[in-house]
Amino acid sequence: xxxxxxxxxxxxxxxxxxxxxxxxxxxxxxxxxxxxxxxxxxxxxxxxxxxxxxxxxxxxxxxxxxxxxxxxxxxxxxxxxxxxxxxxxxxxxxxxxxxxxxxxxxxxxxxxxxxxxxxxxxxxxxxxxxxxxxxxxxxxxxxxxxxxxxxxxxxxxxxxxxxxxxxxxxxxxxxxxxxxxxxxxxxxxx
Numbered sequence: 271x272x273x274x275x276x277x278x279x280x281x282x283x284x285x286x287x288x289x290x291x292x293x294x295x296x297x298x299x300x301x302x303x304x305x306x307x308x309x310x311x312x313x314x315x316x317x318x319x320x321x322x323x324x325x326x327x328x329x330x331x332x333x334x335x336x337x338x339x340x341x342x343x344x345x346x347x348x349x350x351x352x353x354x355x356x357x358x359x360x361x362x363x364x365x366x367x368x369x370x371x372x373x374x375x376x377x378x379x380x381x382x383x384x385x386x387x388x389x390x391x392x393x394x395x396x397x398x399x400x401x402x403x404x405x406x407x408x409x410x411x412x413x414x415x416x417x418x419x420x421x422x423x424x425x426x427x428x429x430x431x432x433x434x435x436x437x438x439x440x441x442x443x444x445x446x447x448x449x450x451x452x453x454x455x456x457x458x459x460x
Contacts, residue, residue: 288328293359296448298417300331300359307334311342321350325358335363335422336403341410348411360411361418363452364403365425367393395421395428397436404445419446424454 290299305324310317332351334343344362351358391398404419419440421433437449451459 287324287330290330293331293418293448294450298359298448301329303329304331304333304361305329307332307343307347308338309343310334310346311339314346317346318350321347325350325354330357331359331361333361335366335420336407337363337366337368337422340368341406344407344410348413352412355413359417360413361420361450362404362407362411362416363420363422364400364407365393365395365422394425395433397432397439400433400436400440404440408445415444416446418448418450420449421451421454423452424458430458 287301287303289302291302292298293300305320307317307321310321332347334347336344338344347360351360392402393399404416407416408414419437421437437446440446441449
């Protein structure tokens with residue numbers, strides 16, 4: 271059985287966080303491993319320790335979304351990057367609705383574009399949701415822009431040309447520097 275008490279290989283990997291790579295075909299330099307912040311907001315102390323450890327080892331690429339811990343992930347990340355914004359590459363996502371309270375107080379996430387609750391436009395890939403979600407994300411993080419804005423999930427209702435036009439508009443407005451897609455079929459991307 272392999273001895274797992276030696277952490278030198280993981281330390282070597284973690285110190286490699288400052289061996290930056292180009293993001294896709296851009297000139298943006300990011301850590302080879304992004305810190306996902308989906309759990310940020312559930313425990314402030316643990317979240318801060320994770321952020322500090324990653325950042326101190328040279329990590330600069332942070333991934334979040336409007337729905338992670340009902341927006342707390344973005345709030346916590348915004349606090350942590352305050353004062354070091356230009357050294358950080360922040361990616362967030364839009365498309366999905368925030369969690370809705372159910373009668374049993376159980377939280378659930380509603381897939382993009384599913385009309386429920388009082389606002390049928392609170393999810394989806396359309397321009398209205400993009401603009402409102404991005405503005406909310408920027409406000410929660412206390413920043414004027416994100417480095418990467420992802421379409422979180424393809425919802426098959428909004429025409430591709432509307433999504434692309436709206437994404438281009440937020441880049442031209444300076445609210446996002448780059449755009450990307452997640453959970454999207456290859457035929458949509460091509």
